[in-house]
Amino acid sequence: MEEKRTTLEDIVSFAKRRGFVYPGSDIYGGEAGLYDFGPNGVELLNNIKKSWWKANVYDRDDFVGVDSAIFKHPRVWEASGHVGGFSDPLAECKVCHTRIRVDKELGAIGITADEKMSEEELGKLFDENRDKIKCPKCGNKDFTGVKAFNLLVKSNLGDFTGEDERPVYLPGEACQGIYLNFKNVVDTMPVKIPFGIAQIGKAFRNEISPRNFLFRTRELEQADTQYFVAPHQNKEAYERIKQNRWDWYVNDLGIKPENLKWHQHENLVFYASDAWDIEYNYPSLGFDELEGVHDRTDYDLTQHMKFSGTDLQYNDPATHEKYIPWILETSMGMGRCFLAVLCDAYTVETLPNGETRTVLKLKPELAPVKYAVSPLLKNKPELVEKAREVYLALKKKYGNVMWDDNGNIGKRYRRQDEIGTPYCVVIDFDTLQDGTVTIRDRDTTEQKRVAIDQI
């Protein structure tokens, strides 16, 4: 029934028009890579978060949640490898402007270049070997100097001189907050391995080129779980976690399975034992990452143990064995998830009379507005009065319930369809007689009469 292929542009303008997502700092001309959620957007976003938290914390008896401070000790990002390695040393061909990864090009000619080397060290190595490196595109050897783009965002927290050599960074990924609190959770909560910690947190990245709406932003939110298991006890749990994550998208968020697929990483980072992404088929972009499910061995806790000097080993109560747990991670981009849910629900139907109807086919639990309440006619005080009564009662019970008495009834239905309101309640003359109202279903457009207290 869909008319034509929906583009990302359609989604962007729809999202603004209907109060889901606005460009960040819009009145100042915008600011790249930042978006704000509007009244309907924040409801949808919160509903997704609630669903995620329910699936990953409340529905499990081996998970707890945390919420860590955004600012963290400077050493955290050294331990995580972000200060040294969260950057790519690049040089640009002066002839055709193609950019090359200097460390990789050096590696290709047999020079050991660690990506954790400083810009100066790499620059020196590059200068010594310039005559051996050709531009892969045009073959010239005329390159600019090496420049490293570090993606971490710096702050001046606690620095009043502006000259602090060890700045406090904003998080490049939210999951570090979980590793930092692993010991605290073990020491204070009734948990034992295997168990997991979940967190929804903000991350910030100086993306060179933020693009594609909510897909790549400079400020993002991540929903992470870290599942701690005994060494080498990772395989079975990993498969189970992968399945759980897939099921959440399909069953809880209602995303069409044909728009999702698994993608296994081919080049694993050195510490990872396995890595799969769940990809979504975004309009205009095609399949791209939505969530990563990674088998990370003991790398993260080992690093923090080394850099902090704190013993992060787990003392197994059954075997009295001490070990650093292995970690199975799930890491979802909340903005990407929001985008996927929005795109997947966005439907343009052609009606028998040739007109189109835009419907956001969200799962009712995710819909920004649960019910819209209208008097059939606005100029009949007795209908309006009764409708207000029903509206206030529903609002008290369900929270986000909308009053809508604008235009005629058909317009109201269409307006509610566009923001995904699952049910519209209309108070008509029969209501005054027998206390029943009509409830109109968003997807089928069919109506039922029910008593007010049956809603």
Added chain:
RNA sequence: GCGGGUGUCGUAUAGUGGCUAAUAUGCAAGCCUUCCAAGCUCGAGACGGGAGUUCGAUUCUCCCCACCCGCACCA
């Protein structure tokens, strides 16, 4: 970050070196309306920002910003 393109009410589009910048839709107010965008009246709402050229710039030039396409990047 590089190259190319675009930028006009909330949204989608017209248009112009000079008259009050237009249309649809949406929004808001009123009338009307007994269930799927009916109709009428009234209203608010835009030339992305800054310089320059000019008697006069939304229109031409430059810079900046944002967005789109391609490249590169994506721990």
